[in-house]
Amino acid sequence: MLLLKHPKTGQSLEIYEFWLRDHCRCGECLNLDTNQRRYDILDLPADVKPVEVKYEGLKLQVKWSDDHQSSYDLDFIFESQLEQLISRRSNSTILTPWNRSIILQNEQHLRFSLPQLISSDDKVKSLVESLVRYGIVFIDDVAPTPNMTELALRAVFPLMKTFFGEMWTFSDKPDHADTAYTKLYLGSHTDNTYFCNAAGLQALHCIEHSGSGGENFFVDGLYVVNELKRRFPAAYNLLCRVQVPGEYIEKGEHHRHTAPIIQVDPLTQEFIQLRLNVYDRAVFDTIPQSEMTYFYASLRQLLKIVKDEEQQWSLKLNPGSIVLFDNWRVLHGRHAYTGSRTMSGSYVQRTDFLSKARVLGIIE
Ligand SMILES: C[N+](C)(C)CCCC[C@H](N)C(=O)O
Numbered sequence: 001m002l003l004l005k006h007p008k009t010g011q012s013l014e015i016y017e018f019w020l021r022d023h024c025r026c027g028e029c030l031n032l033d034t035n036q037r038r039y040d041i042l043d044l045p046a047d048v049k050p051v052e053v054k055y056e057g058l059k060l061q062v063k064w065s066d067d068h069q070s071s072y073d074l075d076f077i078f079e080s081q082l083e084q085l086i087s088r089r090s091n092s093t094i095l096t097p098w099n100r101s102i103i104l105q106n107e108q109h110l111r112f113s114l115p116q117l118i119s120s121d122d123k124v125k126s127l128v129e130s131l132v133r134y135g136i137v138f139i140d141d142v143a144p145t146p147n148m149t150e151l152a153l154r155a156v157f158p159l160m161k162t163f164f165g166e167m168w169t170f171s172d173k174p175d176h177a178d179t180a181y182t183k184l185y186l187g188s189h190t191d192n193t194y195f196c197n198a199a200g201l202q203a204l205h206c207i208e209h210s211g212s213g214g215e216n217f218f219v220d221g222l223y224v225v226n227e228l229k230r231r232f233p234a235a236y237n238l239l240c241r242v243q244v245p246g247e248y249i250e251k252g253e254h255h256r257h258t259a260p261i262i263q264v265d266p267l268t269q270e271f272i273q274l275r276l277n278v279y280d281r282a283v284f285d286t287i288p289q290s291e292m293t294y295f296y297a298s299l300r301q302l303l304k305i306v307k308d309e310e311q312q313w314s315l316k317l318n319p320g321s322i323v324l325f326d327n328w329r330v331l332h333g334r335h336a337y338t339g340s341r342t343m344s345g346s347y348v349q350r351t352d353f354l355s356k357a358r359v360l361g362i363i364e
């Protein structure tokens with residue numbers, strides 16, 4: 001290990017020599033046009049060592065035993081460490097967990113008008129910012145057609161193609177083997193629990209509804225998970241750990257994915273995903289019967305918090321407004337309805353959502 005001392009802060013840091021050699025940022029090691037490493041790890045000698053180390057202001061100059069010479073920004077080295085990552089994440093204030101009263105107080109931050117989005121990059125940035133912060137936004141002033149829904153969504157994100165289509169419209173016609181394609185009540189859930197990678201965002205636009213019912217409701221999974229952790233830590237831990245299979249079967253399709261209901265970052269313990277759909281569960285065979293009592297008790301505790309009136313934000317989606325929400329965080333559902341109702345929408349890959357947020361400088 002090489003002991004470094006930061007000349008400004010006085011902080012010291014022990015560095016594994018191979019890591020330092022592997023993080024040489026020169027144009028020979030890193031393709032500065034593509035940001036890709038130029039070499040294979042096996043091209044570097046396993047026992048590569050510094051033969052000379054010199055501080056020059058905020059730079060560290062290193063001559064290596066493989067005859068390479070590196071020049072590092074000391075700030076880069078000190079910032080690229082696990083403790084820094086954890087402290088940056090835990091000091092970040094970018095997420096606002098909400099219940100109904102909190103989101104109602106912030107509703108003005110959630111509404112964006114399509115003409116403004118199309119003409120202003122700042123508005124697009126504000127939309128993505130609110131989507132990161134609250135997990136839900138609305139695009140208003142959209143003509144109620146599938147084409148205009150598509151145009152509005154593509155103004156911000158690329159769309160995700162699944163077996164439902166890239167853009168989809170649905171009503172009570174049984175186009176797919178799913179309750180969404182009926183008039184029935186759908187309790188709070190996240191979509192695609194059966195995919196290896198659930199859609200990151202989901203957009204819904206009511207194209208028309210002549211009839212009653214059909215209100216949507218939304219619940220912030222981040223708030224719910226925080227509450228569960230605070231009130232029932234054992235249930236929280238169990239739901240972070242137990243593997244739950246989700247499944248979707250229709251003619252020509254058979255999707256199954258097994259993962260915990262709550263996913264947290266293994267490094268920082270931060271919330272990543274609530275993957276909760278009580279309808280799309282497969283046969284639950286991933287824990288022994290002797291542990292079922294704890295699993296069901298924990299799931300019930302979670303579901304009771306989700307059902308809590310204080311959490312539910314209920315609203316009628318009217319033609320002209322698209323709701324766009326984080327499907328890894330915000331649960332959605334709808335009331336049963338009568339009459340004729342057509343919804344259109346699309347999914348967005350989570351990686352495309354986060355990439356956009358990074359490009360706009362909203363997240364790191
Ligand atoms: C959104 N769209 C109507 C296309 C499909 C709805 C699928 C709902 C499904 N039970 C799930 O959780 O994924």
Ligand SMILES: O=C(O)CCC(=O)C(=O)O
Nearest residue numbers: 180186191216332333334
């Ligand atoms: O019909 C709706 O408003 C929502 C349907 C739904 O929950 C879904 O598609 O996942």
